[in-house]
Amino acid sequence: DVKVTQSSRYLVKRTGEKVFLECVQDMDHENMFWYRQDPGLGLRLIYFSYDVKMKEKGDIPEGYSVSREKKERFSLILESASTNQTSMYLCASSLVQERQQYFGPGTRLTVT
Amino acid sequence: SQQGEEDPQALSIQEGENATMNCSYKTSINNLQWYRQNSGRGLVHLILIRSNEREKHSGRLRVTLDTSKKSSSLLITASRAADTASYFCATDVYNQGGKLIFGQGTELSVKP
Numbered sequence: 001d002v003k004v005t006q007s008s009r010y011l012v013k014r015t016g017e018k019v020f021l022e023c024v025q026d027m028d029h030e031n032m033f034w035y036r037q038d039p040g041l042g043l044r045l046i047y048f049s050y051d052v053k054m055k056e057k058g059d060i061p062e063g064y065s066v067s068r069e070k071k072e073r074f075s076l077i078l079e080s081a082s083t084n085q086t087s088m089y090l091c092a093s094s095l096v097q098e099r100q101q102y103f104g105p106g107t108r109l110t111v112t
Numbered sequence: 113s114q115q116g117e118e119d120p121q122a123l124s125i126q127e128g129e130n131a132t133m134n135c136s137y138k139t140s141i142n143n144l145q146w147y148r149q150n151s152g153r154g155l156v157h158l159i160l161i162r163s164n165e166r167e168k169h170s171g172r173l174r175v176t177l178d179t180s181k182k183s184s185s186l187l188i189t190a191s192r193a194a195d196t197a198s199y200f201c202a203t204d205v206y207n208q209g210g211k212l213i214f215g216q217g218t219e220l221s222v223k224p
Contacts, residue, residue: 004154031210042216043155043200050209058211090154099204100145101212103154 003027004104006091012110019078021107023091030096032074034058034066037088037106049074050096081111118201118215126223131188133218135201136181142204144177144184145212149198158186158199193224 007022023032031050035043045058047066055066063085067075074093078085088108092101119134135144143162147155161168161177161184168175174187188195198219202212
């Protein structure tokens with residue numbers, strides 16, 4: 001079974017802190033994605049990556065950056081956390097030829 | 113309106129009844145996918161239907177796709193309390209390299 005893990009289930013940070021969210025997949029997937037999920041807004045794509053060291057902006061990249069140094073790991077970075085970044089963050093991965101995405105359990109981030 | 117709009121937003125039924133959820137989209141797609149999310153967890157892939165398919169079955173799930181109307185429906189037959197979850201459609205838009213666009217979801221409640 002494909003497994004996508006995220007570093008934390010719950011995280012509380014203060015405004016202005018630098019925050020790292022880690023995602024690891026164990027099935028050699030080329031594609032990896034970061035979403036945020038907010039009530040009434042559904043899932044919105046923040047960034048995605050097709051390969052190591054490659055990244056592309058999604059629909060809402062402002063205030064975020066990403067890093068993919070190894071194929072299995074995709075990190076989301078909040079350079080200076082703000083209260084409007086309080087949300088559920090979901091990581092996903094997929095094979096190019098398969099198209100379905102496998103999701104991690106999510107990280108509920110609260111910025112106070 | 114957004115790509116991947118879902119209807120209804122919420123649905124409450126009794127165990128044993130069928131549940132039908134609808135999804136509409138705007139642009140050409142490679143495929144359309146349905147996902148399930150239990151409260152506070154990651155999404156789980158249910159079924160994928162390709163743009164050249166009209167109907168697909170998986171256990172108690174039946175998905176239809178009408179590309180002329182740009183719409184899809186998910187039918188869950190003989191529902192169980194354990195089917196209580198949010199259900200999302202996601203469109204794999206043509207020429208977007210595997211990015212998915214998610215609808216806002218239908219919240220299904222199955223009462224025992």
